[in-house]
Amino acid sequence: MAEISKTSVKSKGYLGALALIGVLLGLYWGLLHAPPDAYQGEVQRIMYLHIPSILTAYLSFFLVFVGSCLYLWKREKRDDILAYSAAEIGVLFTALTIIEGSIWGKPTWGVWWTWDARLTLTAILLLIFAGYLMLRSLTEDENRAASAAAVLGIIGFLDIPLIHMSVYWWRTLHQPPSILRPDKAPWDNVHPAMLTALAINFVAFVLLYFYLLSRRFRLGEISEEIKARLLNRDH
Amino acid sequence: MGAWGFVFLAYGIVWCAILIYWLTLKRRLRRAETELAQLRASQESQKNVQT
Numbered sequence: 624m625a626e627i628s629k630t631s632v633k634s635k636g637y638l639g640a641l642a643l644i645g646v647l648l649g650l651y652w653g654l655l656h657a658p659p660d661a662y663q664g665e666v667q668r669i670m671y672l673h674i675p676s677i678l679t680a681y682l683s684f685f686l687v688f689v690g691s692c693l694y695l696w697k698r699e700k701r702d703d704i705l706a707y708s709a710a711e712i713g714v715l716f717t718a719l720t721i722i723e724g725s726i727w728g729k730p731t732w733g734v735w736w737t738w739d740a741r742l743t744l745t746a747i748l749l750l751i752f753a754g755y756l757m758l759r760s761l762t763e764d765e766n767r768a769a770s771a772a773a774v775l776g777i778i779g780f781l782d783i784p785l786i787h788m789s790v791y792w793w794r795t796l797h798q799p800p801s802i803l804r805p806d807k808a809p810w811d812n813v814h815p816a817m818l819t820a821l822a823i824n825f826v827a828f829v830l831l832y833f834y835l836l837s838r839r840f841r842l843g844e845i846s847e848e849i850k851a852r853l854l855n856r857d858h
Numbered sequence: 859m860g861a862w863g864f865v866f867l868a869y870g871i872v873w874c875a876i877l878i879y880w881l882t883l884k885r886r887l888r889r890a891e892t893e894l895a896q897l898r899a900s901q902e903s904q905k906n907v908q909t
Contacts, residue, residue: 646873654869665861669868676872715879719872726868730861831876838883845890852897 638834645827649675649820657820669727671820674802675828676720677745681783682832683713684752688780691773703769704843706776710755712835716828717749732796740793744786751779765850 653671660667690706693699724742725735736742755775762768790799802809802821809818859867 666864668865672868672872719875722871723868726864730864835880835883838887842887842890845894849894849897852901856901
């Protein structure tokens with residue numbers, strides 16, 4: 624058991640180191656190596672944060688969805704811990720996406736915020752998962768909170784396809800996707816140096832995400848063990 | 859604010875927020891590990907007293 628724990632700590636250390644290397648490489652490629660955009664100039668460099676942040680948030684809420692479905696089906700605490708941990712980090716990355724978008728919006732659109740379909744749906748996603756976290760912390764009956772949060776987590780995830788398709792379904796200020804578009808491959812649409820910078824930053828964000836998730840998941844496991852031991856002691 | 863000002867503002871906020879979250883998580887984890895270790899030790903000593 625001690626050996627497993629040691630191996631796990633070591634692998635998390637490697638993951639953290641890899642994430643740090645990825646972040647530093649991403650900063651170099653995003654800020655120094657990639658060329659400025661022909662129309663937007665240097666401010667377009669915010670894209671190397673903005674796209675990886677939202678894709679990481681989507682990944683996080685996908686894990687909330689999977690964990691929530693599994694918890695409602697099998698009632699295993701590990702799945703609930705996974706969903707709760709992923710929701711917390713997903714909220715962080717969604718909030719950061721909105722902040723980056725707002726900073727990018729000011730010099731390109733002339734406003735910090737507009738009630739555009741994509742922006743509004745992303746704000747709704749943030750509110751749903753902020754509500755998820757509040758539900759978890761405010762409800763006293765933990766099993767009820769876990770079940771209710773699982774339902775909310777599943778419903779919240781359904782907002783993501785709406786966010787992605789919003790630029791096609793409504794007339795919006797937000798540009799359509801440059802990378803995830805059905806009619807064109809990314810390399811036909813984006814300069815290779817920009818695409819490389821984006822790919823490096825995306826990998827760095829994913830590595831960082833899994834590192835943070837592993838730490839947050841461990842915290843959830845320890846909290847559960849503490850609760851179980853306290854319950855045993857009181858009975 | 860110039861173009862680079864917006865870029866540095868965005869990068870600064872993002873990496874500061876992630877750093878703060880990581881430090882907070884680290885502190886929460888350390889506190890929980892200490893609490894668990896103390897709980898385990900007190901339960902072990904209680905068990906030893908009973909036997």
